[in-house]
Amino acid sequence: MLEFISRMLGKENATSKNVAKERLRLVLVHDRASISPYMLNKLKEDLIKVISNYMEIDESTLEVNLSQDDKEVALVANIPVLKMKRDFANK
Amino acid sequence: MGEVIVVTSGKGGVGKTTTSANLGTGLAALGQKVVLVDTDIGLRNLDVVMGLENRIVYDLIDVTSGNCKLKQSLIKDKRFANLYLLPAAQTKDKSAIDPEQMLKLCQELKKEFDYTIIDCPAGIEQGFRNAIAGADCAIVVTTPEVSAVRDADRIIGLLEAAELYNPKLIINRIKPVMVKRGDMMDISDILDILAIDLLGVVPDDESIVISTNKGEPAVMNKASKAGEAYRRMTDRIRGEEVPLMNLDIPDSFFEKFKKLIGMR
Incomplete structure (x- = not known):
């Protein structure tokens, strides 16, 4: 419910896309530095x-x-x- | 001399074969002489996507092992006289061919065809090394998912290590509704992360399933959105500047209201 409200208010951080981006960023740092x-x-x-x-x-x-x-x-x-x-x- | 383009991705199931079939058919529709090469030995599928599965006599391994001449193995497409398929062997495995043989084959095909499109198997092992051996340039296919983008990043590194620089990216199966909701990474998010040039974006489209069911690439279907995306990509490969498809969804009344009062 809280997520829904913050989305209604247009808070970017609550979206799963940003979770995906942050996880990707971390995983790629390790991948690229092998x-x-x-x-x-x-x-x-x-x-x-x-x-x-x-x-x-x-x-x-x-x-x-x-x-x-x-x-x-x-x-x-x-x-x-x-x-x-x-x-x-x-x- | 023609160009050899390898279509690769690392991760399986992101649409390499569909992409190969559509780009090949699209280029043929533009009057180019094209051959599609399926290098997914043991798991061939390009033949069924093209609707040519009943016409196979010889395959890639028959050619490299000298069982038949290259010309005998090429299957002419149903729709375009200037489009051919060289199918993969189904009963062998990836070790039945080596990168050197692939390179020789590509050099032969290049003499004859404007575009040689190589459908690469998933993975980064021998099948991948075979597929890229004779390529002049690469297309990397990904979807807006963490796993697919991660594998694409790895593949870009491996392509560079093999001196295949400046690969082009295709972002497949974008769902504009989810992007708008903030539940799917958008084009700029992915380009930011992978830092390579974009060849095109394909919206998620049911018509791809239907066209695969029938064995008729969507690029020929004027009503298909994905087909339109592929047509734009073939124009870009031919050197034309074509804008990206507009995948934006118009704002609803509530969203317009939010923007108006400055909540977004």
Whole structure:
């Protein structure tokens, strides 16, 4: 019902076409960069390993994604830092 | 020297065979000498769409394996004397022919015909590689669905890897009512995503089912909307500038009212 009302009001986002476009966009980023969700997960694990040598990070909210605009694919990582490791800084 | 055009899509069931039959028949109706080649070995269908299934004697594999001469295998169309079909073999599989043999065959056909139209099987394996081996250019068929557009994107990448650049897109089975409602991706959405040139748009049309039932391509039916779309495409292939068909649906009273008061 809510969907129906928002459609009546002409809200674009409620349409299934936009759902299709967004899903396609995401799936094509992976297809075109030929990187599988499995590979992305491995990459995430390796990133955590390396970064943990230097700082304490919040693994539960860590985000690693491929993003694409026009013709470029970028690897975007959002890694919340909890603590720097003092011992490493002092070396 | 003629041109070899491969009609491909990746995904099955989006209308490659129907497209091949209609473009071939349409070009023949414009006076061009055309041959349609069915490369879907084991699952041939172009013969039934063309209504020529009862006339098959030899097939593609008979030609490449030397069982018959190329001329013997070509089936003349019922309607146009300048239109021929080279059917696929039904009892073999895709490995019965290789890309090199296909390339040689296409080079032979090119000498004789203005347009050689190759109906490609679904998939990206050997059947696809055979079909594109001798092609000069490609037409990619898709429908406004996530799965079909995704596969089209993959095929465009594979065509480029095979040095078949600038493929042309056909968007098949568009339903203007659903597009208007926002429940189907429209032409610009798909072109945005795939970023290739558009050859044409075919509206979803019951007359395609009827024409396939009868074995008479819709392009010959003046009353068919899909047929009109194919006629425009054949004109474009011949180098004419033809506008897209108008698929817009006029606004209802309520929609006009919404626009008037600025709700849209």
